[in-house]
Amino acid sequence: MKSVQYPADFQHLDSIRDFVGETAERAGFSSKEIYSIQLAADEACSNVIEHAYEGISGGKIEVECEARDGQIVIVIHDHGKIFDMSAVRQPNLGRDLSEREVGGLGVYLIHKLMDEVSFQSSKKHGNTLTMKKRKSGDV
Amino acid sequence: METTVKEFKHCNVIEVNGRVDSATAPQLAKVLDKACADGHFKLVLDLTKLEYMSSAGFRALLATQRTCKRYNRGEVVLAAVPVRIREALELAGFTELFKTFDNAIDAVGNF
Numbered sequence: 001m002k003s004v005q006y007p008a009d010f011q012h013l014d015s016i017r018d019f020v021g022e023t024a025e026r027a028g029f030s031s032k033e034i035y036s037i038q039l040a041a042d043e044a045c046s047n048v049i050e051h052a053y054e055g056i057s058g059g060k061i062e063v064e065c066e067a068r069d070g071q072i073v074i075v076i077h078d079h080g081k082i083f084d085m086s087a088v089r090q091p092n093l094g095r096d097l098s099e100r101e102v103g104g105l106g107v108y109l110i111h112k113l114m115d116e117v118s119f120q121s122s123k124k125h126g127n128t129l130t131m132k133k134r135k136s137g138d139v
Numbered sequence: 140m141e142t143t144v145k146e147f148k149h150c151n152v153i154e155v156n157g158r159v160d161s162a163t164a165p166q167l168a169k170v171l172d173k174a175c176a177d178g179h180f181k182l183v184l185d186l187t188k189l190e191y192m193s194s195a196g197f198r199a200l201l202a203t204q205r206t207c208k209r210y211n212r213g214e215v216v217l218a219a220v221p222v223r224i225r226e227a228l229e230l231a232g233f234t235e236l237f238k239t240f241d242n243a244i245d246a247v248g249n250f
Binding site for chain 1: 158160161162191193194195197198223226227230231232
């Protein structure tokens, strides 16, 4: 699996999207799927920078990405604060504008955009998010 | 990301070009906040040249829609939303919060 380490800074989201997008493109994913994969990786890394590394400078994000057998696997790893992704409340997607919450949207989108999402967190090894998407030919 | 603001008689048209993510969304929020602070609450966002928008951008749109709709003084409408961005807005349940138009001219005609 190809692995690239990025400084935990929003300025590097562009490069992270390029990295996963190029891997997906080479593997023959459709433009719709590539956009979904890039958006999911962006949302995941944005969450790491915003929450796991909140108040911590000099953090790193390791992004691993591999496409094989019609499936792309992206692993995002950080050593920030222990973060329980499953505890993120689902955003209220009701109609009323005033009731909309602004948080939780990124995690919600990741689950919608990818086929499989799993999360592991430990003090020793940090946070690891694994996301998978199969090629469906959906354009 | 780059923005261009055009003031019309009944509304402002704000072109949002390029990519809006967590790095650039604060810049977009600033432009939208400035429009509201100047008393413009009828806003057309022309997204013809928008290449990418993450939830950070969606949040900026939502905050501005709340401000504009307060006291029924206006609203934010979206024009020429690129297909990938429309799909993401739909996934986030945002399409029902914003009127959308095929182009900026039709959107301006809404006001």
